[in-house]
Amino acid sequence: MFEKILIANRGEIAVRILRACKDLGIQTVSVYSTADKDAMHVKMADESVCIGPPQSKESYLNIPSIIAACEVSGAEAVHPGYGFLSENASFVEKLNAHNINFIGPKSDHIKTMGDKILAKKTAEKYGLPVIPGSNGEVKDFKDARSIARDIGYPIIIKASAGGGGRGMVVVRNEKELEESIKRAKSEADKSFDNDTVYIEKYLQNPKHIEVQIIGDNYGNMIHLGERDCSMQRRNQKLLEETPSKIINEKTRDYIGNLTVDALKKIKYSGAGTVEYLFENNEFYFMEMNTRLQVEHPVTEEITNFDLVKEQIRIASNSKLSKNQDDINFYGHSIECRVNAEDPESFMPSPGKVINFHAPGGPGVRVDSGCYSGITIPPYYDSMIAKLIVYGENRESCIARLERALEEFVVEGIKTTIPFYQKILKEESFLNGNYDIHWVENYMENI
Ligand code: ADP
Secondary structure, three states, X not given: OOOEEEEOOOHHHHHHHHHHHHHXXXXXXXXXXXXXXXOHHHHHOOXXXXXXXXOHHHOOOOHHHHHHHHHHHOOOEEEOOOOOOOXXXXXXXXXXXXXXXXXXXXXXXXXXXXXXXXXXXXHHHOOOOEOOEOOOOOOOHHHHHHHHHHHOOOEEEXXXXXXXXXXXXXXXXXXXXXXXHXXXXXXXXXXXXXXXXXXXXXXXXOEEEEEEEEEOOOOOEEEEEEEEEEEEEOOEEEEEEEOOOOOOHHHHHHHHHHHHHHHHHOOOOEEEEEXXXXXXXXXEEEEEEOOOOOOHHHHHHHHOOOHHHHHHHHHOOOOOOOOHHHOOOXXXXXXXXXXXXXXXXXXXXXXXXXXEEOOOOOOEEEEEOOOOOOEEOOOOOOEEEEEEEEEOOHHHHHHHHHHHHHHOEEEXXXXXXXXXXXXXXXHHHHOOOOOOOHHHHOHHHO
16 A cells, blocks of 8 residues: 555545545645645645646646655655546656556546547447447538438537537537537637547437446456436536436446446546436436546445545555445435535636635535635636535435535635525426536526
């Protein structure tokens, strides 16, 4: 097992990883930008190293600075969290060249899954169902037109290098197509420095269902069930829950095993999530995230399985600690992403948190780097806390969520807490009857 780990991230996820390290008796090193000098992840670590100015490019994405921080601190491994360098294959290669372990999959798997076209082809080759669309890159309008005529409108144009819900253009009819292809390519080029796009059928009322897997370096792999992440706004997840109201045990086994079989064939190791759209009882592969996800705690709550500890164990070459038969699902869990944003307009609301009081009590977990007096910098993601609630069933979980949201106090900045309180009053949410377009089609119009 490692003796010292460097956490190449900030905010709640850095705190989450620090906690796992402490549970395992591992020494910790935090890195921080000058904007984060008073951050919780800096205070909690055994050592911390400043890696640059506020802009991510010059700090949390600055590979030479992070490698230098490993060398001065003597850290043997890096946990990248999510975002930043977590899906950067060249970072993994550079760490390995310096004899530093990366807590995550091999660089080849990051490369394959990070290119959405290649990921889709790989998924199809190994038996996962995919969304009908172009079989690879779409070069121009003519190319696009013939594919769109084949699969029928509406279609979605997606950037092969896309991520974070960006780089997607929906096209409703042929009249919009030429203009949309140009726009999608130019946006992809600007955002991701790569103008490769592809086309998929645009599903009208799907649920977003994803499967958590974890595998070791000896060919063992398990799945930990699904998460329903259909509560989204502009393709960004807001609330996640497990189990999904629409997935029964048989379907869970089916998609879990199918996912594990496919990933075993490519010898994947580490934690990962395969994201599917689910419509009319059919799954369609969308993409794979080769890292820990924001919403991993809901899975931990219902399986009693610590994903971060297991990631660390696997990276240090231990075998998976559990077999598929050891994994049981108990109760229900829901996570709300609390963002420093206006709850009506979703405009960012950084600034000083005058008072922060997290809810507690049975079945309530808050993963956050926030405390009274901290200043939320404007440079990074606006998520400041995750409220994760557990209940014996969905109803008791929702009741607890309501109680926890009421107890949650954040003063000085605006947060999305009131938005979740509004959602809890909606019949469609209470019935589990919502899809990926529900927030935009319904919540934003009431
Ligand atoms: P990203 O990597 O940017 O998160 P994804 O491919 O995971 O991109 O897609 C993000 C979201 O976009 C999905 O959760 C879904 O809401 C929507 N989406 C993507 N592809 C389709 C599609 N073919 N039809 C309908 N919605 C889609």
